[in-house]
Amino acid sequence: MIAKTAIVIAHRLSTVHKADQIIVMNDGRVAEAGTLVHMTLSCSRKVYINDYTMPNLNNFMTKKTLYDLMVDHQDKIAKLQFYDMADQYFLTIGDWSMSLSESNATELFSIFKDDEQATFSTFNQRTSLIVTQKKNPK
Numbered sequence: 001m002i003a004k005t006a007i008v009i010a011h012r013l014s015t016v017h018k019a020d021q022i023i024v025m026n027d028g029r030v031a032e033a034g035t036l037v038h039m040t041l042s043c044s045r046k047v048y049i050n051d052y053t054m055p056n057l058n059n060f061m062t063k064k065t066l067y068d069l070m071v072d073h074q075d076k077i078a079k080l081q082f083y084d085m086a087d088q089y090f091l092t093i094g095d096w097s098m099s100l101s102e103s104n105a106t107e108l109f110s111i112f113k114d115d116e117q118a119t120f121s122t123f124n125q126r127t128s129l130i131v132t133q134k135k136n137p138k
Contacts, residue, residue, distance in 0.1 A: 021033065021034070022034060061091075061100065061104050061107065061108055062111070063111050063112065063115075066078055066091075066108070066131065067133060069091075069093055069096075070093055070131075070133050073093045073094045073095075073096045074094070075093045075094035076132060076133040076134075077093070077094075077130065077131070077132050077133075078091060078092070078093045078130070078131045078133075079091070079092045079093075079128070079129070079130050079131075080092075080100070080105055080108055080109075080128065080129040080130075080131075081123070081126070081128040081129070082105075082123075082124075082126035082127075082128070084124065086099070088100070088101075088102070089101070089102060089104075089105035091108075105127075108129065109127055109129060112129060112131060115131070117131055117132055117133060117134055118130070118131050119131075119132070
């Protein structure tokens with residue numbers, strides 16, 4: 001049998017879960033290398049998303065909290081979307097991000113349901129939210 005090497009560029013771990021070696025690139029450099037088991041145990045998947053978790057916010061996220069975070073991070077756009085690789089939702093504001101539980105994400109979707117500054121979309125059967133701060137929140 002002839003040995004073959006394949007290079008696959010993927011955005012989902014499910015695409016490369018059977019690979020002998022997975023190499024994570026970040027800013028053009030190798031950030032992590034190993035098998036899926038190694039990467040799962042070392043939580044290196046967080047390299048992909050630049051995850052700075054804040055557990056105290058994850059249990060209490062309101063519209064005001066979100067707008068305050070946008071001010072703190074000097075950005076007028078917040079994105080809430082599901083990342084298949086990490087199997088969870090992430091709130092991203094500029095270069096900052098944090099993971100959110102599915103129930104917390106669902107609560108934010110509900111809070112912003114009728115907000116004129118919110119735009120909803122669906123990708124891979126998951127809801128995403130973009131909030132653009134055009135004016136001061138009420």
